[in-house]
Each structure stands twice: as structure tokens, then as C-alpha cells.
Amino acid sequence: MRLPESQVAVLNAASATDERTIAQLAEATDQKPETVTGAVFDLRDEGLVSVTETTEESVELTDEGAEYAEDGLPEVRLYRAALDVGDGDAVPMGQVIGASSLGGPQVDIALSNFARKGYGHIDSGELAPDADADPDADEEAAALAALESGESVDADVLDQLESRNLVVRHERTIRAVTLTDEGVTALMEGVEAAETVDRLTPEMLTSGEWEDVEFTEYNVEADAPEARGGKKHILRQTADRVKDVLTGMGFAEMEGPHADADFWINDCLFMPQDHPARTHWDRFALDVPPMEDIPEDLIDNVRDAHLNGVGEDGDGYHSPWSEDFARAIALRGHTTSLSMRYLSGHEVGELEPPQRYFSVEKVYRNDTLDPTHLLEFYQIEGWVMAEDLSVRDLMGTFEEFYSHFGITDIQFKPHYNPYTEPSFELFGRHPETGELIEIGNSGMFREEVLRPLGVECDVMAWGLALERLLMLMYGFDDIRDVHGTLCDLDLLRETEVLK
Amino acid sequence: MPVVDVQPDELRRLTGHEDKSDEEFKDDLFALGLEFEGVTDDGAFQLEFGPDRLDRLSVEGVARSLRYQYGDARGVSVPNTNDPDWTFVVDDDVPDERPYVTGAVVRGIDLDDAALDSLIQLQEKLHATMGRKRAKGAIGIHDLTMLKGDVLSENASGNSITYTGIEPDGDTFVALDSNDELTPAEVLEQHDTGRKYADLVSEYDRYPAIYDEIGLFSFPPVINGRRTEVSTDSRDLLVELTGTDQWTIDRMCNIICYALAARGATIEDVEVQYEEGTVVKPDFEVETKHVSHDRIETVLGVELELDEVIDLFERSGLDADAELGDETVYEVSIPPYRVDVLHPLDLVDDVGRAYGFNELEPRYPDVGTVGQRHERSRLEDAVRTSLVGLGFEDLLNFHMISEGENYERMDVEVGSDSLGGGEPASITEPYSEDYTMLRTWVLPSLTMVLENNTHRAYPQDLAEIGHVAHRDDDENTRVAESRHVAAVLARHDATYEDAKARLAALCRDFDAELETPATEHPSFIDGRTAAVVIDGEEVGVVGELHPKVIVDHDLELPVAAFEFDLSALA
Structure with missing residues (x-):
């Protein structure tokens, strides 16, 4: 029979007639007790040894107990001090305490035990020692001394000491081992030690030694040290998913400046210049000179749309329009500025229908920073250009898009935007909670937007905050934990990846 | 978006649907695009809607829309108007900045508390929306019986008031919510409402003023006089609007007249006598x-x-x-x-x-197009995948930052040649002192993330591919924008070598030739800093962050880092 070395040693050291404890076996085999314990359990499981377990109690002095064993119990010290000071008569308490050199909580301990043990009386602030008391016969003091020198003491006194927190009792399991009949037989038949190894080494593999070794068993259920790899940011993962879905639906990605002229950000969108969203506290104007290079014909067309409308029956806004304001540069409040650049033909050349374009990029809003609003966030923007698009096409496109995110039962609430007509707020059924939630804003671009850009067909568009999609799908409570320098690394590390 | 408070009982009365439940109304209103947001303390529905149908800024307008929805009303309806008795004379002295006026006389109105509240709300909501906070149009409503018209000269009959302009201290009157005789200038200084709207007229040479025979009774667009205050006892009203655009104030006036007519009032025309001719208002032309x-x-x-x-x-x-x-x-x-x-x-x-x-059936549009990612975003994605493979946690920080974080805390001087030293593209009126400019580089953001996560387990190997920008007047947008690749390795034994090893691995992935000649950068330790030269072009910096930067960010371990322009890997 081949057994690991530690088990062979234990088997040889054990007896069929006499019980041997783990400690004895450890000494006999020159192994660590925990190694022996492991070997014993393995041998027992093999049926080669039997194990009996008994409980042994040991008593240990606490720090306080050890101190009293050294200096004497506080009540005894109090008694002796009282005798010294008053020579057998009652004496004022303060005087005795001073003489006893007791301090802090020991004073209360001394006083309560003084009376309990009949060392005297305390009355009206005076302490009267009983001359007949014998501190040398104090059972508790004697027991402390005995325990300190390793002797056993009476159980009642021990209980008393334990209640005074002067001792603690420990229970310990003593395992005693005897050889079973199978163990004796195995030994008689001969037991050899198999070599066990901790690690498989390159040398073992090349030398062939691995064939002769046993591998020590690991506790495979124990926790392993934490390993950590890098991970794409959860918002990037969400953006990637959106981009996958949209490219799959035939959309091409747009790209363009974050800082842009208000002309591209708002005027092309037929946002009146006195619209509340264009006031200084809602936009991030940049402290730079205005944009010089904007096609003049485009400026003329856009100005005319604002002032006079588009088409025979069209009306303009009854608001002034300033070219200086249009040329002023700000951070874009929406990526629709990219859509305007592409639709105008100034980004990738004149576009002929049909076209589909999208972007998932940052926009900047001078809003209140709170758990669901950031000053900068990602906007999903998409549009479809084709002849004779209808509201039904718009609805079909969005149903398709949102179905990829598990959002169904899309509803279209008629809405108003200055740049689209008809316009719809989109609502959908949350995949987990079943709630009806707002999931975007959409519509058909107005002719006042398209005609000045030179687009003669229809264009439908929609927008949605990427963060909103993330929060809806992953239930983050506070977007600031994820996006920005206040992010929580643990949250990012532990966030489940997007499947 | 505008929110209007509407009492459901008023809605029942004005629509004639006394038996409609609150819930039924909510559904019907949602169908109109008016979203139920909650109830006020006194039980009114708070309805939110898009700022297009401003005729729904009062219960009367909402009720009118519901009556069309229910089929109780059809087609265009225009209130009958009586012939004018009152004339608004527009004087030469009217401020050039605010030349337009319009209005109407309203007779026989029964103003209970609810009706008066509704009228006040409508006035406020119109100010906030079409009136552009009163700058474009402001409404004054007066108890007509408290006005004494001037008799018009010559043969004309009827009464008149005069819209004119006066010196800021040219006259006195007692404003609403006040007991003091104040000049317009004093109103702007001493009266709460005056202070609120002072900016609208403070630049004017002459302040707008409306007079009857008794004297000054309105100081548009700021406040009315107390003499003509409207109460539940008022039966006849004079409505006047002044503004910077005639069309805008005419439409605001129409919305008010329609609301009052819905409560049984009779609308009476007024004549507005401009220098260039007389017009009749309100303008109910279809x-x-x-x-x-x-x-x-x-x-x-x-x-x-x-x-x-x-x-x-x-x-x-x-x-x-x-x-x-x-x-x-x-x-x-x-x-x-x-x-x-x-x-x-x-x-x-x-x-x-x-x-x-x-009711419409959605359909997927039958047009074929080819989808594709933009080159730049594809590259960014590929580099990000490599960084993650190298064990970096991919981060995403704000593009806006403060000058202190971007320059000072990194020990970089504004306008220097060092990476990150570009001139700032600054925000003119920053909302928060934490976000005053676009970041010129990414490492300040990553260092801030380290600073905010000292309680989290190390090593912290973080990377970001992100947008950076600096002011450059040669650009059409005046801002040069690009994307940088940046990484930090914060660990107890981080060295230059750790950063360079990963940088080199990244360059290998993109078949880019990396050289690292020694350089200096104020954020890094001298002698442990190199320029990142990719395919012969200097595009960034790699090294060990300087202890003063580390300590300033409350970090207690070394940080190795690199940052370079993404386009180098294209």
C-alpha cells in the first residue's frame, strides 16, 4: 500500500492498544500538529485508524486576574490599608482609599467585594474593618495563586472568579488515535511512502518524475486571491451595442466638432434666436472669436427661413435674427449640429436619398447636476432621408431599434419641437418593471430646416440620451458613479458586462 | 415645458361635461398632449405640454380643446366684437425700444375667485413663454371703471388713454402691492417686482408709461398702478399689451380675449392710433x-x-x-x-x-442603405480593446474641467509647449467653477479618478481614450479638437518601465514604431520622462509622475503614466 509520507509516519507511530493523542503523534513523527490532524482524518476515512474525541477544559487568568495574583485582590488591599490607617477603628473612606493606592475602577471592585466577603462594614462614608477577618484565608486569592502555578482549583471558586472576569475557560477537543484491525493488517502487509509534491515543475515534466509523484491535495473550495482584468467602460459597452444595432439597420456614423457655431447647432435647426434654450444660461458659449467660414448662401437661406418662413404659405418667427449670434461659438447642445452639417452637403458632399446616418456622441447642457442629469452626456442621434417618408416609417424604425434593447409596446405621444413636425415623444415598456417610460424624442424635420439646406425630400430623426438607456437597462441610481472623475472604481470593476 | 394648473371642476363646467371623472379627464388630456404631472395643494391638475399650443395656458383654452376633441365644437369660432369706445393714443415720446401696443375692452365678466386666479395664471404663463419674460410682450389688465378717459379732441367721441414715454423720474404713481408714491426709477429700486424686471428697461432713455386723464396708471413691462387693480368685483376690464413685436402682442391679446369670452364676456374693439395710422384691435383676422x-x-x-x-x-x-x-x-x-x-x-x-x-400601423421603411462606423470611432474602439487586453480599466471622464485641475495641479503652465499646455477653450459664463474649460489633455482626469478612489484596491491601472481641445484661432471653430490615449499605473512598485512596456505593446498591436527619447515635462520626474515618438513624430509623453503631483492628489504610491495623440496609431 502506498500512502503519502505524513500518513505513513502517523500509521507507524499509532498503536492498536494504546490511544495516542495528536500532540503525541506530532512529537513522535516530528510533524506539525495540523499535518498530523489532516493525515489522521485521511487515515480514518480509509478505515485504517479510529479516532475518539474528548473535550478538555483549561483555565487561563485574564490580564486583570494575573494582576491580582501579583498585587493581591483589591478588597484585601483595602482591608489591609484600613487596618493600617485606623488601627482597627472605623476610618473615613477617602483616607483608606488613598492609603491603599487603589485607583480607577478598582475602587468600586474593592468596595463591593469588601462587604460581600465580610471584611467589614461601610457606613456613612466610613469604613470599619472587621478585626476577625483573615485575608490570608481568602479562597479567591488562594485560587488565583494556585491557577498561576498551574494547579487546579475548586469549581465553585472558579465560577466566582469567572463571574469577576478574572479567569477565562477554554474548551479544547483532544483527538485520540488507535489503529484499527485494517490498519494493523496494512502495516503487516507493508506500507510505503509515496512522494507528494506541491507544485508541478518544468523539471518534473522533462525528467518524467511526474509519473512517480502524488500531488498534495488543495482545498479547492477555498477562496482564491482576487484577479482583475481591464474592462471596457459600461457606457462604452452600451454605446457599442447601440452602434452595432444601428449599423445593422443600415445607418452610417457621423463625426464632427464639439465646439461649433450656433448657426450649425441651432439656427439651421430653425430654433428661434430668442428661444429660451438659446439664452446664455442654457448654453456653454466659448470665449473665442466667431466662426468666419460659413457658406454665405446657406446663411441667407437660413435667415430667410427664420424671418419669412419657407414656401408660399410659410410664416417666419416674429423674432429678430442676428448673424453675429449665429456665428458665435459654443459647445453643442445636441449632435443635431452634425446632422445639419451632413444634410447641408458640406460634410461628405451632397446626399441623395435614401440615406441613414447616426452618431453616439457627447453633448453639453448647462443643466443642474443631479443623479440623472450631467452637464455633458452622450446623445444617440439618428435620421433617415428618403422620398415621401411617413409617420408610419418613423414608428417602424423606432420599434425595430428599441426591440434590440428589450423595450417593446412603443407609444408615440404627439409633441412639439421647433425643428420637427409632426413630433413625438417616445414611450416604451421597461423590460424589467413593465413601466411606461420616456425613451426619446423624434419627428420629421420641418421644411424650414430642410429646404435652406437644399434637401428636397423628407428626413425623419430622433434623439435619446445614452445614459438614459444605460440607466433604464442597468438600474444605476446615480449616473455620477459611472461617468466622470467622481466615478467609483469598485462599481466599474464589478459591473456586469453587456451580453 | 410650460405647466398649467387646471381645476377639474372648472374643466367640468367649461366643457359642459359635469359627469366626467378626474381619471377620464386625465386620459383625454394625455391624448391632447397634456401630461398629468400631479395636483396642487388646492386640488388643481398640473398639466405639462409642449410650448406650441400656448392657447392652452389656461383652463378656458384647455376646455376649448377638449370640446373639439369631444365633438361638442367644430370649426373656427371667432367672438363677436362691439364697436370701439376706447382709443389708445401712441405718443411720440414712446420709447423706440418698445414701440408697439395692443389691447381690448372686455365687458360683463363675472370674475369669481377661480376665474380671477385663472386670468392671473394665464397672464403669467404668457409672460413666461411668448412674452419672453415680458421682454417681447407684457400684459396689463385694469378695472375699466377706475379709468377716466381723456375726451378725444375735435369731433371724435369716446375715451382715450395714452401710451408714451417719460423720464425715469418724470412722474409718480402707487404701484400694485405698494402704498408709496414712487417714480418709475424708484419702483425699479424699491419695489420687489420692480427689481425683478428692472433689467428690461434700465437701459432705456425714457420709460414706457400709460396715462388716462387722472394720470399715470401703468408702467409696462414692469408693473401696473394700484388704482386700476382688478378684483372679483370688477365687471369691465381694459386689457393693454406693449412689446417689441406687434404680431406677438396681438396673439397674446387674442388668447386672453378668447379665454374671457369663454366665460361669457363681451369683447369690445379698441382703436390704436399710431402716428402712421389707426388700427383696430384685437386682431381677430382668420x-x-x-x-x-x-x-x-x-x-x-x-x-x-x-x-x-x-x-x-x-x-x-x-x-x-x-x-x-x-x-x-x-x-x-x-x-x-x-x-x-x-x-x-x-x-x-x-x-x-x-x-x-x-391608430397608425408602424412599418419598416423599405429603403436600402449601407451601415458603417466612422473611421475615427473604429480606430478608437480598436485601441480601447488593446488597452483593456493590457489590463487597463477603461474610463470615461468629462470633457469639461477647471483650469486648476487641468494646469495648476499638474504643474503645467498655460500656453507652454508641454503636452497639456495649450491655451484653454474657456466657457464664457461657467455654471460651476469645476467646469470652466475643455480639458487640453486626459491625464488630469485620470489623476483625479485616482484621487477619488484611494479607498479602492490597488493596483489601479486606468486608461481613457478621450476628447481634448485647446483654443486655436486658425481653426474655423477656433478650437482644435483631437482624441488622446492616456493611461496611469498606480501601484506600490510602479516605474517608468511599467508604462513604457505597455505603451510598446500597444504600438506593436498597431504596427507603429515607438521611440522614447529623453525629455522633460513638469508633471513628470526629470530623468524618468520620455517623449512618445511614433513613426518619427513626437505625439506625447511617458514617464513617472512627479511626487509633487502625486502628493497634491493625496496619493501615497508611485504612478507611471503615458499620453499621446490617438491619430498616431491610425
Whole structure:
């Protein structure tokens, strides 16, 4: 029979007639007790040894107990001090305490035990020692001394000491081992030690030694040290998913400046210049000179749309329009500025229908920073250009898009935007909670937007905050934990990846 | 978006649907695009809606829309008006900045508390929206019986008031909510409402003022006089509006007149005597626009009968006459309270709403296009995948930052040649002192993330590919924008080598040749800093962060880092 070395040693050291404890076996085999314990359990499981377990109690002095064993119990010290000071008569308490050199909580301990043990009386602030008391016969003091020198003491006194927190009792399991009949037989038949190894080494593999070794068993259920790899940011993962879905639906990605002229950000969108969203506290104007290079014909067309409308029956806004304001540069409040650049033909050349374009990029809003609003966030923007698009096409496109995110039962609430007509707020059924939630804003671009850009067909568009999609799908409570320098690394590390 | 408070009992009374429950109203209102947001302390519905149908800024307007929705009303309705008795004389002294006035006389109104509250709310909401916080148009409503008209000269009969301009201290009056005789200038300084609206007129040489025979009674757009204050006892009202645009104040006036007429009042015209001629107000002219049957069908994506379309128009409070020909075209009449119809397509939207957009069957548009990612975003994605493979946690930080974080805490000087030293693209009126400019580089953001996560387990190996920008007047946008790749390794034994090893691995992935000649950068330790030279071009920096930067960010371990321009890997 081949057994690991530690088990062979234990088997040889054990007896069929006499019980041997783990400690004895450890000494006999020159192994660590925990190694022996492991070997014993393995041998027992093999049926080669039997194990009996008994409980042994040991008593240990606490720090306080050890101190009293050294200096004497506080009540005894109090008694002796009282005798010294008053020579057998009652004496004022303060005087005795001073003489006893007791301090802090020991004073209360001394006083309560003084009376309990009949060392005297305390009355009206005076302490009267009983001359007949014998501190040398104090059972508790004697027991402390005995325990300190390793002797056993009476159980009642021990209980008393334990209640005074002067001792603690420990229970310990003593395992005693005897050889079973199978163990004796195995030994008689001969037991050899198999070599066990901790690690498989390159040398073992090349030398062939691995064939002769046993591998020590690991506790495979124990926790392993934490390993950590890098991970794409959860918002990037969400953006990637959106981009996958949209490219799959035939959309091409747009790209363009974050800082842009208000002309591209708002005027092309037929946002009146006195619209509340264009006031200084809602936009991030940049402290730079205005944009010089904007096609003049485009400026003329856009100005005319604002002032006079588009088409025979069209009306303009009854608001002034300033070219200086249009040329002023700000951070874009929406990526629709990219859509305007592409639709105008100034980004990738004149576009002929049909076209589909999208972007998932940052926009900047001078809003209140709170758990669901950031000053900068990602906007999903998409549009479809084709002849004779209808509201039904718009609805079909969005149903398709949102179905990829598990959002169904899309509803279209008629809405108003200055740049689209008809316009719809989109609502959908949350995949987990079943709630009806707002999931975007959409519509058909107005002719006042398209005609000045030179687009003669229809264009439908929609927008949605990427963060909103993330929060809806992953239930983050506070977007600031994820996006920005206040992010929580643990949250990012532990966030489940997007499947 | 505007929110209007509407008492459901008022709605029941004004629609004549006394038996409608609150819940039924909520559904009907949602169908109109008015979203129920909650109730006020005194039980009114708070309804939010898009700022197009400003005629719904009061319970009267909401009730009118519901009556069309229920089919209780059809087509365009215009209140009858009585002949003018009052004239608004516009004086030469009127401030050039605010030359327009309009108004009406309203008689026989029964103002209970609810009606008065509604009128005040409508006035406030119109100020906030069309009136652009009173800058573009401001409304004054007065108890007519408290006014004493000047008798017009010569043969004319009737009464007149005068819209003029006066010196800031040119006269005194007692303003609403006040007991003191104050000049307009004193109102702007001493009266709460005056202070609130002072900016609107403080630049004017002459302040707008309206007089009757007794004296100054209104200081538009700031405040009315106390003498003509409207109460529940008022039976006849004078409405005046001043502003910077005639059309805007005329429409605001119309919305008020329609609301008061809905409560049984009679509207009486007024004459406005401008220097260039006299006009009669309110302007209840019904305008028309033309839209083809075909356009309605293509926008909605359904086929419709002619009668059906006319019915849908009438249910929207419009009238339509079909002009048959090669192409059927409708001449659509638009009531004078509508302020949102700029183009015939706006009428198609009305038809769609009346038809019920949610009745339409969605369809996927049958047009073929080719989808693709932009080159830049593909590259960014590939580099990000490599960084993650190298064990970096991918981060995403704000593009806006403060100058202190971007420069000072990194020990970089503004306008220096060092990476990150570019001139800032600054925000003119920053909302928060933490976000005053676009970041010129990414490492400040990553260092801040380290600073905010010292309680989290190390090593912290973080990377970001992100947008950076600096001011450059040669650019058309005046801002040079690019993307940088940046990484930090914060660990107890981080060295230059750790950063360079990963940088080199990244360059290998993109078949880019990396050289790292020694350089200096104020954020890094001298002698442990190199320029990142990719394919012969200097594009960034790699090294060990300087202890003063580390300590300033409350970090207690070394940080190795690199940052370079993403386009180098293209």
C-alpha cells in the first residue's frame, strides 16, 4: 500500500492498544500538529485508524486576574490599608482609599467585594474593618495563586472568579488515535511512502518524475486571491451595442466638432434666436472669436427661413435674427449640429436619398447636476432621408431599434419641437418593471430646416440620451458613479458586462 | 415645458361635461398632449405640454380643446366684437425700444375667485413663454371703471388713454402691492417686482408709461398702478399689451380675449392710433393656408377620403374648403388664437392628432442603405480593446474641467509647449467653477479618478481614450479638437518601465514604431520622462509622475503614466 509520507509516519507511530493523542503523534513523527490532524482524518476515512474525541477544559487568568495574583485582590488591599490607617477603628473612606493606592475602577471592585466577603462594614462614608477577618484565608486569592502555578482549583471558586472576569475557560477537543484491525493488517502487509509534491515543475515534466509523484491535495473550495482584468467602460459597452444595432439597420456614423457655431447647432435647426434654450444660461458659449467660414448662401437661406418662413404659405418667427449670434461659438447642445452639417452637403458632399446616418456622441447642457442629469452626456442621434417618408416609417424604425434593447409596446405621444413636425415623444415598456417610460424624442424635420439646406425630400430623426438607456437597462441610481472623475472604481470593476 | 394648473371642476363646467371623472379627464388630456404631472395643494391638475399650443395656458383654452376633441365644437369660432369706445393714443415720446401696443375692452365678466386666479395664471404663463419674460410682450389688465378717459379732441367721441414715454423720474404713481408714491426709477429700486424686471428697461432713455386723464396708471413691462387693480368685483376690464413685436402682442391679446369670452364676456374693439395710422384691435383676422390631400396622405401613410379630412380639420378647430383639380388642395382657415401654425405641415400635424397617431400601423421603411462606423470611432474602439487586453480599466471622464485641475495641479503652465499646455477653450459664463474649460489633455482626469478612489484596491491601472481641445484661432471653430490615449499605473512598485512596456505593446498591436527619447515635462520626474515618438513624430509623453503631483492628489504610491495623440496609431 502506498500512502503519502505524513500518513505513513502517523500509521507507524499509532498503536492498536494504546490511544495516542495528536500532540503525541506530532512529537513522535516530528510533524506539525495540523499535518498530523489532516493525515489522521485521511487515515480514518480509509478505515485504517479510529479516532475518539474528548473535550478538555483549561483555565487561563485574564490580564486583570494575573494582576491580582501579583498585587493581591483589591478588597484585601483595602482591608489591609484600613487596618493600617485606623488601627482597627472605623476610618473615613477617602483616607483608606488613598492609603491603599487603589485607583480607577478598582475602587468600586474593592468596595463591593469588601462587604460581600465580610471584611467589614461601610457606613456613612466610613469604613470599619472587621478585626476577625483573615485575608490570608481568602479562597479567591488562594485560587488565583494556585491557577498561576498551574494547579487546579475548586469549581465553585472558579465560577466566582469567572463571574469577576478574572479567569477565562477554554474548551479544547483532544483527538485520540488507535489503529484499527485494517490498519494493523496494512502495516503487516507493508506500507510505503509515496512522494507528494506541491507544485508541478518544468523539471518534473522533462525528467518524467511526474509519473512517480502524488500531488498534495488543495482545498479547492477555498477562496482564491482576487484577479482583475481591464474592462471596457459600461457606457462604452452600451454605446457599442447601440452602434452595432444601428449599423445593422443600415445607418452610417457621423463625426464632427464639439465646439461649433450656433448657426450649425441651432439656427439651421430653425430654433428661434430668442428661444429660451438659446439664452446664455442654457448654453456653454466659448470665449473665442466667431466662426468666419460659413457658406454665405446657406446663411441667407437660413435667415430667410427664420424671418419669412419657407414656401408660399410659410410664416417666419416674429423674432429678430442676428448673424453675429449665429456665428458665435459654443459647445453643442445636441449632435443635431452634425446632422445639419451632413444634410447641408458640406460634410461628405451632397446626399441623395435614401440615406441613414447616426452618431453616439457627447453633448453639453448647462443643466443642474443631479443623479440623472450631467452637464455633458452622450446623445444617440439618428435620421433617415428618403422620398415621401411617413409617420408610419418613423414608428417602424423606432420599434425595430428599441426591440434590440428589450423595450417593446412603443407609444408615440404627439409633441412639439421647433425643428420637427409632426413630433413625438417616445414611450416604451421597461423590460424589467413593465413601466411606461420616456425613451426619446423624434419627428420629421420641418421644411424650414430642410429646404435652406437644399434637401428636397423628407428626413425623419430622433434623439435619446445614452445614459438614459444605460440607466433604464442597468438600474444605476446615480449616473455620477459611472461617468466622470467622481466615478467609483469598485462599481466599474464589478459591473456586469453587456451580453 | 410650460405647466398649467387646471381645476377639474372648472374643466367640468367649461366643457359642459359635469359627469366626467378626474381619471377620464386625465386620459383625454394625455391624448391632447397634456401630461398629468400631479395636483396642487388646492386640488388643481398640473398639466405639462409642449410650448406650441400656448392657447392652452389656461383652463378656458384647455376646455376649448377638449370640446373639439369631444365633438361638442367644430370649426373656427371667432367672438363677436362691439364697436370701439376706447382709443389708445401712441405718443411720440414712446420709447423706440418698445414701440408697439395692443389691447381690448372686455365687458360683463363675472370674475369669481377661480376665474380671477385663472386670468392671473394665464397672464403669467404668457409672460413666461411668448412674452419672453415680458421682454417681447407684457400684459396689463385694469378695472375699466377706475379709468377716466381723456375726451378725444375735435369731433371724435369716446375715451382715450395714452401710451408714451417719460423720464425715469418724470412722474409718480402707487404701484400694485405698494402704498408709496414712487417714480418709475424708484419702483425699479424699491419695489420687489420692480427689481425683478428692472433689467428690461434700465437701459432705456425714457420709460414706457400709460396715462388716462387722472394720470399715470401703468408702467409696462414692469408693473401696473394700484388704482386700476382688478378684483372679483370688477365687471369691465381694459386689457393693454406693449412689446417689441406687434404680431406677438396681438396673439397674446387674442388668447386672453378668447379665454374671457369663454366665460361669457363681451369683447369690445379698441382703436390704436399710431402716428402712421389707426388700427383696430384685437386682431381677430382668420388666416388661411393651403395643403394638398396628397401631402396629408404621404405624411400619415394612410389613404383618406375628402370628407374624412374635412371632418378631421373641423375637429381640430379649423375650417377647410377643398379645391378640386389635378391635385386636391384644402384652403384651411386658422383661428386667431393659434400661434403655432407657421407652415401647412403644421396643419397636417393637427389632422394626424385628430386621427390619432397611435391608430397608425408602424412599418419598416423599405429603403436600402449601407451601415458603417466612422473611421475615427473604429480606430478608437480598436485601441480601447488593446488597452483593456493590457489590463487597463477603461474610463470615461468629462470633457469639461477647471483650469486648476487641468494646469495648476499638474504643474503645467498655460500656453507652454508641454503636452497639456495649450491655451484653454474657456466657457464664457461657467455654471460651476469645476467646469470652466475643455480639458487640453486626459491625464488630469485620470489623476483625479485616482484621487477619488484611494479607498479602492490597488493596483489601479486606468486608461481613457478621450476628447481634448485647446483654443486655436486658425481653426474655423477656433478650437482644435483631437482624441488622446492616456493611461496611469498606480501601484506600490510602479516605474517608468511599467508604462513604457505597455505603451510598446500597444504600438506593436498597431504596427507603429515607438521611440522614447529623453525629455522633460513638469508633471513628470526629470530623468524618468520620455517623449512618445511614433513613426518619427513626437505625439506625447511617458514617464513617472512627479511626487509633487502625486502628493497634491493625496496619493501615497508611485504612478507611471503615458499620453499621446490617438491619430498616431491610425
